[in-house]
Amino acid sequence: MNAADLLVSGLEREGVEHVFGVPGEEMEDLLFSLRDSEVTFVPTRHEQGAAFMADVHGRLTGDAGVCLSTLGPGATNLLTGVADAHLDKSPLVAITAQAALDRLHRESHQTIDVVDAFGPVTKWNTQLSDPDVVHESVRKAFKVAEYEKPGATHLELPEDVAAEETDARPLPSRDRVRIAGPDAEALGRVIDHLEEADRPIVVVGNGAVRTGASDYLRAFVRGTGIPVVSTYMGKGAVSDADHRSLMTLDSGAGGEATEAIAQADLLLAVGFDIAEHDPAEWGHDAPVIHVDSEPAEVSEAYDPVAEVIADIGRTLAALTEWVQGGSGPASDATGGEDSGSDGDSRSEGDSGESPTSFDAEWYVDLRKRIVSDVDREPDPDAEAPFDLRDAIPVMRSAMASEDVLVSDVGSHKMAIAQNFPTYEPNTCIISNGFASMGIAVPGGLAASLATESNVVAATGDGGFLMNAAEMETATRLGCGFTIVVFNDEDYGLISSKQRDHRGEAVGTRLTNPDFVAFAESFGIDGYRPETASDLEDALDDAIGDGMALVEVPVTSAPP
Known part of the structure; x- marks a missing residue:
């Protein structure tokens, strides 16, 4: 050959x-x-x-x-x-x-x-x-x-x-090299810090999702009662229906999730990669424990007192065993959902007492405020253009727990990260390492090929037109996913930051084509809801029914 x-x-x-x-x-x-x-x-x-x-x-x-x-x-x-x-x-x-x-x-x-x-x-x-x-x-x-x-x-x-010709032949694929389990000395240092803590918190990152450690993390959280806040890329590692979830960094109208980190006396970072989120924004002075497959990046704002560099799931299983008094591996460490008796993964989970001496109440009010903010009911009489944060709950309610959302980058990404409850790992795909605009439409195509679940590609008007031509690729392949375009005719996130800094925005305004007509030119169903009821109906009709595009006009601040 x-x-x-x-x-x-x-x-x-x-x-x-x-x-x-x-x-x-x-x-x-x-x-x-x-x-x-x-x-x-x-x-x-x-x-x-x-x-x-x-x-x-x-x-x-x-x-x-x-x-x-x-x-x-x-x-x-x-x-x-x-x-x-x-x-x-x-x-x-x-x-x-x-x-x-x-x-x-x-x-x-x-x-x-x-x-x-x-x-x-x-x-x-x-x-x-x-x-x-x-x-x-x-x-x-x-x-x-x-x-x-x-x-x-x-x-x-x-x-x-x-x-050129060659006599060589392909090598066989092999099982991936397995990361070693934790060593006893490193675990001992972590346990010493946990025993001294009163208000510990878990900060969960992309690594916990990526390595399939979610079940182990959920077992550890159940066993300890320690609250969890996730990075944008760690969403779903612990279900946001769990009463110990403080959702995502920056969730809550007053940033209650980040406030919880500031109030904690120990941060257990699980699978956290510093490229996901800048720890300098956390405002904490508590000691940090780093549990990951690689050592922590050196940073003044993220300087762990102890590191366990090992398989994340096996490390969490060992810590759960310690919680249970050394009685052997946690029985549910490889188990499933943190679910209620009806098996619904959106359930708040168990409410039993923690077997440890941690303060089980310190984060309760923060959780209530976050849930109240995220679960706000949109005005049923609202008309387009909509408030972006009112549209997110409608999109969430139209999607099942296992459906996959691929988010582009922009102001809608921030709203999704903070206000889109996620119940399963790898069901909210956000790029927050490189954070490149234009990923949603091609990402939605890839997701539709890789999963049996319904797929929604959420994007702003700016990111959408960067790779909108891949709608043709999707239709040629017979893919079926829904594109939701939040349209404010602006690079909205940049506008917002400029206004925060200077009181005005420059160089961010856009004009757009007729997105519904654009979608229809590809043979794709297009929707442009004008009322809150229309928005709900459009998303219900579009999601899970082949290729579709829903243009959602959203409010934009003045230029």
Whole structure:
């Protein structure tokens, strides 16, 4: 086989089903190899969209998503989505074509040093300059991308190398390397701090969701009664219906979630990555314990007194065993939902006494204020444009607990993070490491391929038009998901920050096409509700019923 065939055979061995990308002439051999394989090449409308699709696939499944581009401008277009996967810790393998080796030593048409450009946003990347190393490089790309903490890797295939013959054969895929369990000394330091604490709090990050540690975390929270606040990317690790959940950082009209961190006398950070949220904003002076698969980043605002660098779930199971008096592993440490007797994951869960000596009441009023703010009832007589925060509960009520929301970046992201209760892990996908606009529509496509649940892609008018062309890709694939466009004709989050700083905003106003007509031009059902009742009906009709777009006019502050 030639090198392109060998690369594609490696993708087959890794279980890859889709490769997202934009074709180019330098990848001709690779495209024909894909055509003759079990892997489906999905032509997208922009390389950034392709990378976002691979990014969200990796985030939802834990298996590396794969994206593909040609050299030069194709590769640089791909770069933003690759960087998003890198900082969001999502497994992704990027493949780029390159010119023939005999013209890389000089200035040449469309040629830049792509390997060098991808270096800062990948865990590992290389040029495949020899067809006999392709099989090893593919296996390494997936192993490194998927190993905790996951991220992006990159392979560059020059067009002449792609056509060269090789006797090598693809390496078999292997089980991922398992992270070790916690050592007794590190656990002992954590337990010493917990025994001294009166008002501890858990700050849960992306790592708890990503590593599948949610069940262990829920068992630990049940066993201790310690309250939990999540980062934007940790939503759903503990159900927001649990009475110990203080929802998300910044939740509550007065920032009660962050206030809880300031009041706590011990912070147990579980799977927290400093790229998710700046700890300098927490206003705490309590000691921090870091439980993660890698040591904490060095930061004056986040300087742990103890770190347990081990498998997160096994660490939490060991701590739960300690809570139960060393009587053995917690019986429900690998169990399911924090549910009531009816099994509804939105239930408030049990209300039993904590077996520990922690103060079980210190956060109760904070929880009540958060719930009161998040559960506010929209005015049934409201007319468009709507208050953004009034529209979020309507969207929540139209979605089941297991449905997946993919949020773009903007003012709506902040509202979703703070006011969209989440009941299951990996059902609210927010990019808050790199936080790139334009992820929602391609991300919704990837989610619809990766899950059986209904999918909603929530976006602002600014982020929507950055990758709206991927609606054509979605309809071509027969995908079914709902796009909710919050339209204020403004880069609203930037406007808000400018007004906070200077009392006015500049350079943020937009004009938009008719979004309903735009959706219909793709053969997609379009809705533009004018009343609160229309909004509820539109979301109920759209979600779970094929491709649809709901334009939600929302209020915008004056320019």
